[in-house]
Amino acid sequence: LGRARAGPLLGSLPGNCPPVSGFRFGGTPTVEIGRGSSSSERTRQGNPQRRINEKSVWCCGWLPCTPLRIAATAGHGNCVDFLIQKGAEVDLVDVKGQTALYVAVVNGHLESAQILLEAGADPNGSRHHRSTPVYHASRVGRADILKALIRYGADVDVNHHLTPDIRPPFSRRLTSLVVCPLYISAAYHNLQCFKLLLQAGANPDFNCNGPVNTQGFYRGSPGCVMDAVLRHGCEAAFVSLLVEFGANLNLVKWESLGPESRGRRKVDPEALQVFKEARSVPRTLLNLCRVAVRRALGKYRLHLIPSLPLPDPIKKFLLYE
Template identity: 40%
Template sequence: MSLMDISKIFSLLQPRRGRGEEEDEEDEEEGERCEALHGAVSADDPALLSRLLSQEGYRRCIDRRSGWGIPQTPLRAAASRGHLRCLEVLLQHHAEVDSLDVKAQTPLFAAVSGKHPECAAALLRAGADPNGSPYNNCSPLLTAAREGDADVLRELLGHGAEVDARSKVPEWAANATACRGPLYISAVYGHLDCFKLLLLHGANPDYNCTDRKMLGRIKQPKTVAEVCLRYGCGAEYVRLLVDFGADVYLPALIVDKTTERNDALALLLKERVYPKTLMTQTRIAIRRQLPLANKEPSIERLDIPLILRKYLNHVILSI
């Protein structure tokens, strides 16, 4: 906790001076209105919430934080509980979509963490930042990758979330942990559908971190392929990395008689010997020329036969 935070806490504990009774009564009334809004959200009563917000006094409290534990706005409370109808009412009355709690978490982050995809989708449609808050170390995308929630991951990527997002740490604190992005996490937790989805939207198949400055501070940065081998991911993970253009010569592999052989390692060693087919190289080259944001829809807009669009989207792996 910083000195500024401590000072702020002590200032809140100081007795109020120079305030009239009317001002104290007004604060008390606003507190009651705020509690009423939170009560309606907690009870998942959108009709009551709508009636309250039809009054000017309650609308003034729509973004006020309250509650035990972590003080939060009514919107964050609705997102964390998965109360979609209340969340939609709050958005209709212009609740601040990216309001922060004391942990610098947005309502979208709360919806993703709570595994409420409908709430997450509604917040994104209302303009929520898909990358969450720059003041929070984690992000909605990292959370969705860890939980294996492909539907939420697709929504976030479709609204422009950074596909190679990483934990936000200072440069001086850079280490291998700081480079653990969504692709790394989805492999470690065994979420193959999320792993492929991230690659389809342009995730770097070589390094999970694309920040050259950050990589330069780490002695031996691990490639995604090395991570897959280390955590015992199946050959399908390595196959996807190869198909999406990973450099098979980058992983520093020490292979001798004591090395445990498996399908994933055998596939990687085979790819080092046999060159890629011309069609595979063409697919990789075309995908690299597409805009980085939302590669999947970019392919759908290409004026080429459907079977080729499917091939570029890895719907089929051969023609």
């Protein structure tokens, strides 16, 4: 095999990029070309713009994936930016259905995630993968990454997996709250992420605006987000937020909730008291109006509230700021 230098096509490479097969970062990259290949074949094989999206690179997890996927995993923001400029497709998935953005979020690399989002990466990841960037950021409490995802239009509910226009096996009814970002942020007591999701329009009852089959929920599992918050022993602040954002309190069989739930963690006494008071006292007209206005706008138009011809205090009120 002979070696054809690809330097003139790629230009200067960042010196601290991770090593990948077919490219030698930190020096002059090389591409293997058969000595007996025709001129057109050499061009096809040696053109980095064509090869840059090939899943011919093996990472430490023994998964064939693209150079962009490896750079995002390692958090090399300059390499991510460079590869995108050279034509790398941002939403290609590996054999697990993971996008470069998803692995950047999983590994906690905010800079790489922002670069990918600015380049047009789908903030929801891929429908071929059960988890999403929003879900993982909510689970580990990375509010900074969650803010970036929301700013670029990420779905804070799980509707992109549940919408009826998607064919099976990727479309399904909600039969467990475990898949919901709002639920997982409460389960791990990540209050800041919990509030960010609600501010962005997450459904406070099921974290889903699609089909819900409560009869199909696992026996003994929480029947709604408020139920989950109480069962997991979350602080009173979680309950107060759900009440403020219009959660349906009648979905919880609160009579069966005591200081200690069967097979569960202890229910926070203060949180339970806040819930019972909210059930017994009607909500203010001011609170009901805010919930009604936000629902009328819909979660995909909430970001337009700052541009409305309204006084700043009202805008902040509608945004829960």
